[in-house]
Every structure is written in C-alpha cells, then in structure tokens.
Amino acid sequence: MEKYFSGEVLHGDDFTLDEIRQWYDDEKEGYAGLVSGYKDYHYGYHRVNQLFGFKYLPEKKFKRVLGIGSAFGHEFKPISSQIESLYILEPSDNLVSDTIGQVKVTYKKPNVDGKIDFPDNYFDLIVCFDTLHHIPNVKNVLREMYRCLEPGGHLLLKEPVNSMGDWRETRQGLTKWERGIPYEYFRKNIPEIGFKVVKKNHFFTMTSFLVRKTEKLLAKPIYEYPFYLFIDKYLSKIFSWNIKYHPVNKWQRISPTEIFYILSK
Secondary structure, three states: HHHHHHOOOOOOOOOHHHHHHHHHHHHOOOOHHHHOOOOOOOOHHHHHHHHHHHHHHOOEEEEEEEEEEOOOOOOHHHHHHHHHEEEEOOOOOOOOEEEEEEEEEEOOOOOOOOOOOOOOOEEEEEEEEOHHHHHOOHHHHHHHHHHEEEEEEEEEEEOOOOOOOOOOOOOOOOOOOOOOOHHHHHHHHHHOOOOOOEEEEEEEHHHHHHHHHHOOOEEEEHHHOHHHHHHHHHHHHHOOOHHHOOOOOOHHHHHHHEEEEEOOO
C-alpha cells in the first residue's frame, strides 16, 4: 500500500474491470447513505464555487452543460439562468431533482468503465465537483470529459488532494472507498490528456480542524463566510509547498487539502 499512500500511484486507477465494478457497487448509494441521515440537507459550497470557479466563466448562455456526479444539482443554482440544457451523470436513484431554477434536469447513469454516453465535442461546460475521488478509474473519466467537451469549452474541477485517511478502515462521514487525488497526479495527467489550465487555486488549509473548533460558535460552517475564504485563499498559497498526500504528523497537515481547476480544451 506504500505506493498508494505516497501518492505515487492513485488507488483504483490500475484496477481490473471486475475490481472497478465492485467499487462502483459499493459507492453507488454511498453518498446518499451519508446525507440521508441529515434532517435538512444543505449545500454549503456556493461561495467556494463562485470565488474559484463561476466568476471566471464567460458571461453567456451555455447550450449544453454536464454535471459529473452532481446529485441534486445544487451547485448549478447560481448559474441556472445561463444554462439552456442540463445533464447530470449520477449513479444514485435517490439524489435527483426535476429542475434547477427554470432548467429541466436530464439524468443518465454513468458506465462502470468510465465511458460517457455523449458525442464528441458535445458540451460547452462540464462541472465535476468532489466526484473523482469516489471513482476508481479517474484517468478514463478525465479523458472522456475531454472528448465530450467542445473546443473552447470549460471544465470546472474541484477535488481533495490528500488521502482522506486510510480507506481500508471505516472513516466517520466518508464512504467506503473515497480517497483524495494526489496533486502530482493532476499536474501530470491534465496536460497529458490535452487540457489547458486557465486558473488553479489551492484552498482549505486546516479547514476541517477549524470547522470542528468553531461549529458551536458559528451559525454555519466557517467556509461559508467570505472573510474566512479570503484569509484561507492566501494562507493556502503560502503553504501549498507543504502538500503531502498522506500526512502523518501535525506539521504535514498545515497545507491546503483541496484544489480548484478551471480547464479549457
């Protein structure tokens, strides 16, 4: 397992089809199982998405938009007026919405092998927020997103870049197999696949710790406050050199745990 925890090899990216299928079956309703325990589900990342992603998009109508693992599709609410057609790839039968704003949502099931059942150059915007770390064969899915994106189109990609703990053990608040994607994995594979980096931001330095420490003092998680995101943005720049995929001490944990890419084709 050392090669996985070092970030040298992404756990799951070298799996056989049978192993991928087992992972898929385990994760299909994994997130639904977590959120079903909350009385009032709340999507709390609108400010993050706006700060690092949506504000950099062109001010235009997007003809066809794809959400990868977008569940209810709540992340699209701030830009729903810019969307003509919205499609979501989502394995769960429970995390679905009929509409987002005034836009009807069309759902499709993802394929186990990572194949996306849409034509080449079909979408002018693809959004993939915190989904790839639930998927074993990440490189295949990245290649498929590139294939389906039209020239000049944009992919917004947000993922954790730490291991999220030892996935061989039960972890509170996490699904069975989810694990972060090593930052070096993105650095290598994004240009190799053909994407151009428009913008990149590291964020959430010690945020999980601060959420726990402030949850009884604040009305909502600290990352939903603009003042915190402003501070964290620059703190994450300072400590981006200290990113370790599987931190083993307190010092190694002082680093950004998430990355937000704006990519183009």
